[in-house]
Amino acid sequence: MNEIDRKTPSARVCPICGKPVDEAFKPFCSKRCADIDLNRWLKGVYAVPVKDDEDEDGERPLDSEAGEPS
Numbered sequence: 001m002n003e004i005d006r007k008t009p010s011a012r013v014c015p016i017c018g019k020p021v022d023e024a025f026k027p028f029c030s031k032r033c034a035d036i037d038l039n040r041w042l043k044g045v046y047a048v049p050v051k052d053d054e055d056e057d058g059e060r061p062l063d064s065e066a067g068e069p070s
């Protein structure tokens with residue numbers, strides 16, 4: 001039992017760019033990467049449409065909102 005692995009459990013890399021993680025910004029290497037991940041996370045959660053309101057008032061054929069009562 002002399003196999004001592006020098007790998008430390010905390011030896012991780014930044015999931016954004018793959019650089020060694022900084023203690024101050026872990027699990028990222030820098031604040032930039034932390035912000036990038038945060039933005040991705042926010043977009044994934046809220047799914048904010050960044051498109052212009054182009055077809056906002058467009059009439060959809062499948063929209064049964066203005067359907068006539070039967």
Ligand SMILES: [Zn+2]
Nearest residue numbers: 014017029033
């Ligand atoms: Zn990074």
